Amino acid sequence: MRYYIKKVISLIMVLFLIMLLTFIAFQVIPGDSALSRLGVDAEPEAVEALRESLGLNKSLPERFFSFLSGAVRGDFGNSYQYGKPVGELLSARLSVTVWLAVLSIFMIIAVSVPLGLVCSRKEGGVADRIITMVTQTLMAVPAFFLGIVITLIFGLVLEWFAPGAYIAPGEDFGGFLRYMIFPAVAIAVPKIAMTVKFLKTSVLRELKLDYVRTARSKGNSERAVLWRHVLKNALIPVITFMGMVIADVLAGSIVVEKVFNLPGIGRLLITAISNRDYPVVEAGVVYIGSVVLIVNFIVDLLYQKVDPRVRIK
């Protein structure tokens, strides 16, 4: 129990730290945001009124407090560019990014576990060598270049999908999923390559241990040893690795959303940066940051569930 309490407190502290750092970061931007919105030759009274309504004339701690309490409630103020509440903008784009991440993580797990086991079953065998070579090459391909190649081959040459013609899930859910498969593959493939490699190392490490010999000597087939005995233990370090992968998938989706013209959080963030729409940037950063932290938190909990030794540390 103490372990959980400690973990939760440290999660809350880091979340607080992120909000504080984000807040400070966007305070030090040179220039007065009221002035920059109205233009340099605006009436002083108008600037003052806007400062008042934006809450800019309050003291720093006061402003941080209102930012914090807003952020907890999901209220980040209004977007400069769209004039709408930032929370509304974010939640409209949330489903795209979440679907993209979920689809690619599903692909990563579904493909890399069997491949990793095949590789480690006969180290140095033909299957292992081919898979190792292919994964090493695929690891070097950035997701957005892979996305461009996929667009070229499957979109333009084979015409399996219309590039850039994103279909909203409310319109046609089947079409939406069919379109999302391609960006998900672009994100998943380099990560599958990494996961296979990591899993292989982990399985090979386990195979050297005594319990494997015991399992074999009890008459288990090699397949049963791998799937029922080794895999469970070999997956433990992979859990931590997957936490990193999930963070990477989220970051990768920022770039891949541009390749496939998806209206996700990443696109929103990039547009907001070029338009100096700070409330949106702030919210996007806090948002993605919190998701990454919470994923890591869940990974930690899972990890100690399957390997209680870490609690003692």
Added chain:
Amino acid sequence: MKQGRGQSNTKNWNMVIGIALVSVVLLFVVVGLFWTPYEPTAMSAALKNKPPSLLHPFGTDYMGRDILSRVMDGAGRTFLISIVTVAIGLTAGVLVGAFTGYYGGIVDEILMRLNDTLTSFPSILLAIVFVSLIGTGEYNIIAVLGVVFIPSFARVVRSEYIVQKELDYVRNARLLGAGNLRIMFVHILPNTRPILLSTITIGLNNAILAEAGMSYLSLGVQPPNASLGSMLSEAQTYLLSAPWFALAPGLMIVFTVLGFSMISENIGKKNG
């Protein structure tokens, strides 16, 4: 025994292929610093989106610019940005890592907690935050990525220092009257070289990918200057009419990253 020999052979092959790939890319880059077949920014209305030919081996882009020249120039810019980035991250990372690892204590505790938080974030997200603060452009992207890479270097160096400072040679040096600074940078630092080398190659890869990603998002190098990422971003619009435009810079990135990762894996295996 037999298996062991087979393995070391494949490893050597990895090193050979890795060095070959990186050399080819470096040849492009180094020659590109002094000479390119055409002016990288020279436009020509008559040569729009021409496929590869003898005069233009990689074809031309939508403004009639020679893609080979632009790839040479752009790869050079991407490389330069990555090298300076890694140099900044490495220098600051070594300083932070050496002091925190060697002395430990409360400062170490706080810095490492901060470090853990920062490294759990994808570097491109951190870079995006910084760029939104200081703005886009070639020099800004160097500063941003340099800062973003400090934590990962600091972490590696710190854990090396924690191990090394307990070793006999450090005690001997102390007995001989060497000061802390001397021990840290004259005695311990050279011994971290193997780890640093493989960290540097991985860091270069990450920097190249990050620069390409940022420039692809138009947050890095700005037109008319070329970088591998910004070329890909331009090429995407003309994917159907000029697919070669995207392939040249994209394959350049793949070869570089593949080459460096093959080399770094080999260095890593030799040490561990």
